[in-house]
Amino acid sequence: xxxxxxxxxxxxxxxxxxxxxxxxxxxxxxxxxxxxxxxxxxxxxxxxxxxxxxxxxxxxxxxxxxxxxxxxxxxxxxxxxxxxxxxxxxxxxxxxxxxxxxxxxxxxxxxxxxxxxxxxxxxxx
Ligand code: AMP
Numbered sequence: 001x002x003x004x005x006x007x008x009x010x011x012x013x014x015x016x017x018x019x020x021x022x023x024x025x026x027x028x029x030x031x032x033x034x035x036x037x038x039x040x041x042x043x044x045x046x047x048x049x050x051x052x053x054x055x056x057x058x059x060x061x062x063x064x065x066x067x068x069x070x071x072x073x074x075x076x077x078x079x080x081x082x083x084x085x086x087x088x089x090x091x092x093x094x095x096x097x098x099x100x101x102x103x104x105x106x107x108x109x110x111x112x113x114x115x116x117x118x119x120x121x122x123x124x125x
Pocket of ligand 1: 013019024030036037038039040050095096100103105106
């Protein structure tokens, strides 16, 4: 995590899901990762994959997570996409970090979008 990055807030909504305080529509679970359907889907398939560890964003996760957590997480993303049926047709992964990327929930998550044509990359602000 860079010096300017936020400290992890254990009250964030994904931490609450991990603790079972609020429900989620679970898609997949492994030793170090949990996947669930986004509450406000932007595509027919819109699933979030999160690590079970307390990491604010990819910046934090890439710097501090163990090799086992990273391997498990990346494998989870692939597994979730295949199980959702979008590996053949195509999908997009997205991980927002920080203000410029408009990260809303400060627990690292990768979005998996699929099930329709997603257009090219990103739009201008
Ligand atoms: P981001 O802007 O990358 O931080 O995305 C946060 C995502 O979390 C958004 O797509 C939200 O719709 C989603 N989200 C927020 N609360 C929940 C929840 N309780 N269950 C599932 N998805 C959620």
